[in-house]
Amino acid sequence: MYIYIYDSFVNHKKYEKVLARIETRITDLGLNGKIVRIGIMTSVHDVVENELRKGANTIIAVGNNGIFSQALNSIAKLTNVGQNVTLGLIPIDREKNEIANLLGIEPEERACDILSARRIQTLDLGKAGNNYFLTQAQITTDSTKLEIDENYTIETREPGEIFILNLPTLDLGIDKDISNAEDSKLELLIRTAKTKKIIPTKKGGINHSYLNFKSVNIINQKHHLILDKHLNVDTPALVTIAKEKINLIVGKGRGF
Amino acid sequence: MFNRDQKEFDIKEAETIIGPSVKVKGNFHGTGNIIIEGTVEGSVKTDKYLLVGEKAEISASIEAGEAKVAGIVTGNITVKGYLEIAATANISGDVNAHEISIEKGGVVNGKLTIGTMEKAKKEIAEN
Numbered sequence: 001m002y003i004y005i006y007d008s009f010v011n012h013k014k015y016e017k018v019l020a021r022i023e024t025r026i027t028d029l030g031l032n033g034k035i036v037r038i039g040i041m042t043s044v045h046d047v048v049e050n051e052l053r054k055g056a057n058t059i060i061a062v063g064n065n066g067i068f069s070q071a072l073n074s075i076a077k078l079t080n081v082g083q084n085v086t087l088g089l090i091p092i093d094r095e096k097n098e099i100a101n102l103l104g105i106e107p108e109e110r111a112c113d114i115l116s117a118r119r120i121q122t123l124d125l126g127k128a129g130n131n132y133f134l135t136q137a138q139i140t141t142d143s144t145k146l147e148i149d150e151n152y153t154i155e156t157r158e159p160g161e162i163f164i165l166n167l168p169t170l171d172l173g174i175d176k177d178i179s180n181a182e183d184s185k186l187e188l189l190i191r192t193a194k195t196k197k198i199i200p201t202k203k204g205g206i207n208h209s210y211l212n213f214k215s216v217n218i219i220n221q222k223h224h225l226i227l228d229k230h231l232n233v234d235t236p237a238l239v240t241i242a243k244e245k246i247n248l249i250v251g252k253g254r255g256f
Numbered sequence: 257m258f259n260r261d262q263k264e265f266d267i268k269e270a271e272t273i274i275g276p277s278v279k280v281k282g283n284f285h286g287t288g289n290i291i292i293e294g295t296v297e298g299s300v301k302t303d304k305y306l307l308v309g310e311k312a313e314i315s316a317s318i319e320a321g322e323a324k325v326a327g328i329v330t331g332n333i334t335v336k337g338y339l340e341i342a343a344t345a346n347i348s349g350d351v352n353a354h355e356i357s358i359e360k361g362g363v364v365n366g367k368l369t370i371g372t373m374e375k376a377k378k379e380i381a382e383n
Contacts, residue, residue, distance in 0.1 A: 151282050154278055156279075157278070190277070190278060206291065206309070207275055209273055211286075
């Protein structure tokens with residue numbers, strides 16, 4: 001059974017027409033299911049838990065990175081409730097939909113055809129504290145200390161960004177050979193303003209840092225760690241590969 | 257992998273890169289090729305190739321399968337195979353490798369031991 005979870009922002013009047021088109025397309029394709037609209041008093045986690053208990057096996061997030069991240073976290077945390085649950089996404093708007101781009105999911109009603117094709121890929125998840133992420137965790141280098149595998153620490157002396165990569169979004173410009181979500185490994189990437197290419201040419205020199213690890217404790221008193229471009233997590237946060245995996249509906253044009 | 261006949265190590269083969277903006281403290285042990293352009297305090301160890309770039313400053317003991325040193329190293333270096341010391345290198349510590357080349361301008365303040373691969377291997381195994 002399909003459960004469609006609408007993010008709160010799509011309740012705005014300007015999305016009425018696009019939602020109507022999506023719902024028509026869903027009906028045409030025979031993908032009908034229950035629609036749940038998230039509001040101030042509704043929690044995505046509670047909705048997912050209730051529906052999984054009732055036997056739902058496919059959750060479709062309708063919105064952007066935010067609702068996707070919330071649904072993914074709920075499914076990963078509820079593996080004792082729902083087995084073999086699949087997560088899909090119908091992106092609304094082009095903004096804040098980098099995850100949809102990565103998964104090769106076309107915006108709005110065109111996503112319904114991808115759902116109908118039901119091309120499922122099982123992917124690794126990263127875990128930061130009690131929260132999960134599919135793509136990357138990122139934090140500024142400002143005041144950030146990294147404790148890696150309990151063996152050594154890393155500090156950065158220039159302004160930049162630190163990324164923990166599982167399946168990096170395409171806007172980071174990282175080659176898929178560097179990081180993928182099927183190797184049960186996470187990678188650490190530090191880039192500064194001087195970083196031009198992640199894989200440097202001999203002309204460009206090296207202006208980034210890159211390494212594999214098993215666990216990294218991220219410490220920053222001033223800034224949050226951001227998961228999947230949406231979820232802010234306080235530090236210290238221990239980041240590892242999660243034992244849970246996620247079944248995702250992906251498109252032909254996926255970036256991995 | 258790097259060898260004497262190659263002019264440059266292929267950066268794409270590096271499993272670990274420590275860039276010039278980064279400072280590492282502790283026991284930094286890897287299993288693949290490592291490039292260091294930043295600062296390291298502690299120890300560095302890999303069975304494969306280690307490149308210590310021109311911008312690198314290392315205060316650590318170093319153990320590697322093969323290596324090129326072009327930066328500043330304060331600490332002992334043990335290399336199982338071939339060690340290339342570049343013109344820009346400045347090493348303060350004992351150096352032990354099976355084969356060594358030192359480019360004109362390269363500085364080593366310490367004891368050089370060459371051709372004792374078995375000894376070097378034993379030292380790496382013991383550590």
